[in-house]
Amino acid sequence: MSSPQPVLTDRDVALAARCASGDRGAQRELFQRTRVVVHHTLFRILGSNQDMEDLLQETFLEIFRSIGRYAARSALTTWCCAIASHVALGHLRSRKRPTVALELVPEIAGSGPNAERVALAREAARRLYAALDKIDPVHRVAFTLAVVDGRPLAEVAELTEASLSAVKTRVWRARKELDRLARRDPVLSGYVAELAGQEEAP
Amino acid sequence: MTTPLGRPSVEPLSDLAWGRVERDLMAALDRAPVAAPPPAPRRPWWPRAAIAGGLVAAAAIALLALWPRGGGPRHDLPSRVVTASAPTTVSFGDAAITIAPSSALVLGGRQDTGVAIVLERGSARFAVAPRAGRPPFVVHAGAVDVRVVGTEFTVTRSGDAARVDVAHGVVEVVGHGQRSLLQAGQSWHSDRVRDAALRGSDPTMQGDVAAALLLDAAQPAEPALAEPAEQAEPPPPAATARPRPGPPADPRAAFEAASALEASDPAGALRAYRALARGTGPWAANALYAAARLALDREDAALAARLARSYLARFPGGANAADAAAILERTQGAPE
Secondary structure: OOOOOOOOOHHHHHHHHHHHOOOHHHHHHHHHHHHHHHHHHHHHHHOOOOOHHHHHHHHHHHHHHHHHHOOOOOOHHHHHHHHHHHHHHHHHHHOOOOOOOOOOOOOOOOOOOOHHHHHHHHHHHHHHHHHHOOOOHHHHHHHHHHHHOOOOHHHHHHHHOOOHHHHHHHHHHHHHHHHHHOOOOHHHHHHHHHHHHHHHOO | OOOOOOOOOOOOOOHHHHHHHHHHHHHHHHHOOOOOOOOOOOOOHHHHHHHHHHHHHHHHHHHHHHHHHOOOOOOOOOEEEEOOOOOEEEEEOOEEEEEOOOOEEEEEEEOOOEEEEEEEEEEEEEEEOOOOOOOOEEEEEOOEEEEEEEEEEEEEEEOOEEEEEEEEEEEEEEEOOEEEEEEOOEEEEHHHHHHHHHHHOOOOOOOOHHHHHOOOOOOOOOOOOEOHHHHOOOOOOOOOOOOOOOOOOOHHHHHHHHHHHOOOOHHHHHHHHHHHHOOOOHHHHHHHHHHHHHHHHOOOHHHHHHHHHHHHHHOOOOOOHHHHHHHHHHOOOOOO
């Protein structure tokens, strides 16, 4: 995630308190403030906008149900993303069989010097999420947040309510599983290596 | 793979989809208000049985110890009070609240840390002990916050608008980014402040009328209800060349005011958005995109395209860049 990590402010605490008291204006404000990052988190984990409207609604309902328990240990945005991660994990677990997100990125007829690269990136992303459908959802959530989205491991630990060492293990296991699935797929193996390289870069 | 492919892109949701999500979410909240207390964790029965006797004794001791200085109930969880066709009066800590018919409010907070009351709809009259040395007592009515200094006052809410009438003492009102201190006999209405703020940020209108509409803390109390708008000086006659007003003091409030105006006066909302978009920062970006969207809604494709182009040029990485590009795509063929 390229944006800096949000910082906890008094405004977060006040907004959460107003939401908890049922103030509809505050609930709308929180929705408007966090909808983009919540969608970003869900999309990164799931890889498509399939069922996204239902998942966004489920996430925000859960946010408003739980807002009374917001303990101001992290920024409100981060707290909302943690709930989104939890909802995404539940969605992955409840899916009867994995679906390959064929519409992962909308097809746009392209031309010009970048067209081939864009098409290749789209295909690589499609294969990545198809492979992610085959691995443990818990490992997938950690991997997509840390490697695909590039969030710091400490933040991933916060979002998934896990220890730092648990997150490291999950990411490592996801990488192993993906390497195994990509043995005969140079596009996927190269893409996973590239993303992992970005994650490891300072 | 020689050329780096970068991270997979995040496909944005359309405005239409976001509109559906927000509408369905708010409808779901209306059907089943949330903010439920956390469920009690399940525990084995024997530790509870073992400590039950001890708890009973401790509770009795604590009750005896706290009773003389209790001074009224303490409230940890919000309580909601709804009136039907008759008014009702409730006591909440050191406040007496008379709730008008067809009203609803949520009582929250605690006497020892501060009371927060949300007026959901209707009207309520509050008689509150002076707050000097006491924790704060705040009433939220939509986007308006009323902080009690020590007084008797009435708050009336209609949709997102709120009116405050002070009978005795002093209250502080915060709404649309403006802070006012009201004394006995004075009134405040959020719609007037909002309209004034809008006119103040619109270059086609006279300067900043909002400041003139707001009450001054030093203003003497009026014997009867006095509307701030009626006390304002009439604007000076129009000059042939006026300086362009600067950005509003609270761009967020100006944006929300423009947004509230969309349904009743879309042309005014568009003017307000465009005025706000002349500034800088995230609210200018939001306003510029909202202006493009509203222009498209009003079937002014040429203006929508111009505003969307301007958005993409000024805020290429903005939160609504994809939506602005979609507007541009939908208005293909519109003049540059």
